[in-house]
Amino acid sequence: MIESKVTELLKKTQLSVTDGRRRILELFLQHEGALSHGDIEKKAGEKFDRVTVYRTLQAFLEKGLIHSIPSSDNSIRYALCKDDCSDGHHQDDHVHFICNRCGNTTCLEEVVVPSIKLPRGYSAQQVEMLVSGICKSCGGA
């Protein structure tokens, strides 16, 4: 069950398990694809205060439960991390895909971000790769 998975994850990351956190984590587990703050606010319904959603995402981020995905439309998305992300140390080196038709953002876990050679003087700490186009579900044609 998702119920137990949720509690397990919260326990593992040393977060006290509250209704809000359970609900939001549940949303991530159910929903294939990334969620923005706004998405969560809508999906979680009236039950939780907006501020709580902000703080919960913040906490999840810090604990390495979720990672954030940059965007070109001023609305960061978040998605669950794999097990190897822990307390502050993220290890999400996969490509993200943004569908121009359905608008969904997906983690392409199987596609690793290629390494890259930077000009002299620059040193990289993190690399993000964002691909936009038509996703599998929308591809149809």
Place this chain on the structure above:
Amino acid sequence: MIESKVTELLKKTQLSVTDGRRRILELFLQHEGALSHGDIEKKAGEKFDRVTVYRTLQAFLEKGLIHSIPSSDNSIRYALCKDDCSDGHHQDDHVHFICNRCGNTTCLEEVVVPSIKLPRGYSAQQVEMLVSGICKSCGGA
């Protein structure tokens, strides 16, 4: 002179040349690195209305004068395009670097975004690569 370059660019893109547009384009030409809406608002001073800045960036974007750079902090940056970007068709296939020390975002024109193989069903229309770390100026020591 920058003055004439500015006017030339506006004429070329069929934008009527106004004080606001001149000023903002000037900022882009002077400033090495990308600018956010907020940056521009500050740098342009009290002289221009916030709404005008929004509309100007929008216009520049559509005409292929500038391109936008995704971010993880809900503040899109913009930078000048090269000559080969025109009316709606952008051709900015370079890597963007975000410095964690000085906060500047730079176009690494000389670093081309590597191509990538997507899983079956996905088709790419655009690829963005964002590298964060320490930039040339901050690298020092």
Place this chain on the structure above:
DNA sequence: ATAACAAATGCAACAAAGTTGCAAAAAGAA
């Protein structure tokens, strides 16, 4: 189970960012 303590939540009051319609002003064309 209860009490004590620590942490999370909701609320209120803000601040900041973004949007829209419209009248006035400025650009471009004739």
Place this chain on the structure above:
DNA sequence: TTCTTTTTGCAACTTTGTTGCATTTGTTAT
């Protein structure tokens, strides 16, 4: 210059994000 079109500024508004504080809830130890 005059006419026409486009851009601008303003006002009013919506949405998004932040902060402090009192209350509620979760956790741990008795």
